[in-house]
Amino acid sequence: KAGVTQTPRYLIKTRGQQVTLSCSPISGHRSVSWYQQTPGQGLQFLFEYFSETQRNKGNFPGRFSGRQFSNSRSEMNVSTLELGDSALYLCASSSRPGQGLKGNEKLFFGSGTQLSVL
Amino acid sequence: EDKVVQSPLSLVVHEGDTVTLNCSYEVTNFRSLLWYKQEKKAPTFLFMLTSSGIEKKSGRLSSILDKKELFSILNITATQTGDSAIYLCAVTDNAGNMLTFGGGTRLMVKP
Numbered sequence: 021k022a023g024v025t026q027t028p029r030y031l032i033k034t035r036g037q038q039v040t041l042s043c044s045p046i047s048g049h050r051s052v053s054w055y056q057q058t059p060g061q062g063l064q065f066l067f068e069y070f071s072e073t074q075r076n077k078g079n080f081p082g083r084f085s086g087r088q089f090s091n092s093r094s095e096m097n098v099s100t101l102e103l104g105d106s107a108l109y110l111c112a113s114s115s116r117p118g119q120g121l122k123g124n125e126k127l128f129f130g131s132g133t134q135l136s137v138l
Numbered sequence: 139e140d141k142v143v144q145s146p147l148s149l150v151v152h153e154g155d156t157v158t159l160n161c162s163y164e165v166t167n168f169r170s171l172l173w174y175k176q177e178k179k180a181p182t183f184l185f186m187l188t189s190s191g192i193e194k195k196s197g198r199l200s201s202i203l204d205k206k207e208l209f210s211i212l213n214i215t216a217t218q219t220g221d222s223a224i225y226l227c228a229v230t231d232n233a234g235n236m237l238t239f240g241g242g243t244r245l246m247v248k249p
Contacts, residue, residue, distance in 0.1 A: 063239035076236055125230045131179040
């Protein structure tokens with residue numbers, strides 16, 4: 021079974037640009053979450069999607085957005101990039117069945133996209 | 139706001155040593171605590187703990203949760219250089235929609 025796939029692996033952008041990152045979850049997983057990892061802040065939750073709906077959002081500005089497609093693949097977009105957006109962006113999938121229900125909250129992570137903003 | 143604190147921040151040991159990594163947490167409506175190992179990029183799942191006092195084991199790794207004192211420990215016995223990594227602790231609440239991570243413990247095992 022293929023794992024979580026993220027593309028691209030590396031990105032270099034300049035301030036003010038926008039970027040789109042892609043994530044393909046493990047086959048059969050319908051929940052996709054995004055996390056930002058920086059040396060100073062550690063891993064921080066961005067948002068989670070289930071069945072094409074955003075179910076939860078972390079404390080990030082509106083420049084960070086995402087979406088999920090009917091095949092569970094997800095994209096996240098960052099507009100008007102700032103230097104502080106340089107980070108490893110990790111996508112994770114799970115088989116969690118539904119919000120608030122007992123389920124498997126174990127997340128499987130991809131290898132991430134390393135974004136550098138110059 | 140949920141909070142997870144890991145200690146120590148970093149640790150250097152020699153092969154064969156035993157290490158204990160600590161994770162304390164504050165979370166409203168606690169549901170589970172998870173440990174991950176991050177060697178390069180992708181964190182890989184180690185354990186999920188939901189009940190106090192029940193040790194989970196996988197080879198040389200083991201973990202236990204204390205829900206009264208709000209902490210967990212991860213033990214690694216007979217460490218090997220391949221255990222060098224960042225170990226991450228995370229908690230979920232009853233909504234279960236996100237993980238709140240600690241800052242991690244960076245373990246280096248020297249030959």
